[in-house]
Amino acid sequence: MSAAGGATPTNGAAMAATLAxxxxxLAIGLFVILNEAGIYGAPSLYGPAGxxxxxxxxxxxxxxxxxxxxxxxxxxRDVDAGRVVTACLVLVGVGLxxxxxxxxxxF
Numbered sequence: 001m002s003a004a005g006g007a008t009p010t011n012g013a014a015m016a017a018t019l020a021x022x023x024x025x026l027a028i029g030l031f032v033i034l035n036e037a038g039i040y041g042a043p044s045l046y047g048p049a050g051x052x053x054x055x056x057x058x059x060x061x062x063x064x065x066x067x068x069x070x071x072x073x074x075x076x077r078d079v080d081a082g083r084v085v086t087a088c089l090v091l092v093g094v095g096l097x098x099x100x101x102x103x104x105x106x107f
Contacts, residue, residue: 012074015084020070022091024063029098031055036104 032055034040042054097103 008078010076010078011081012077012079013071015079015081016070016074017067018088019084019091020063020067022088022095023066024059025092025095026098027062027095028056028059029095031059032099033104033107037107 031040031042035042035051035055042051042058044050044053045057046053
């Protein structure tokens with residue numbers, strides 16, 4: 001099936017956004033673990049929120065950079081949606097687990 005103008009539709013841009021979301025979720029989990037382990041303490045970018053403002057800002061930066069890089073690479077490609085969505089769900093799951101206090105003791 002072709003889109004208007006005879007071009008074949010691609011899903012690369014959407015899959016780039018999907019995978020970038022997973023990478024952003026993993027980033028916040030990693031920043032939390034690094035903070036709790038005393039390896040890296042993100043600076044406080046907004047006083048009342050403390051270090052969480054730095055961790056979330058850096059995770060958003062990871063998300064945006066990943067989204068931009070993946071979009072640039074995949075924008076005209078047809079990417080396997082099943083694999084990308086599965087990877088995204090795994091990354092979000094791991095990122096979420098890393099934010100829970102019981103996981104902090106594991107590391």
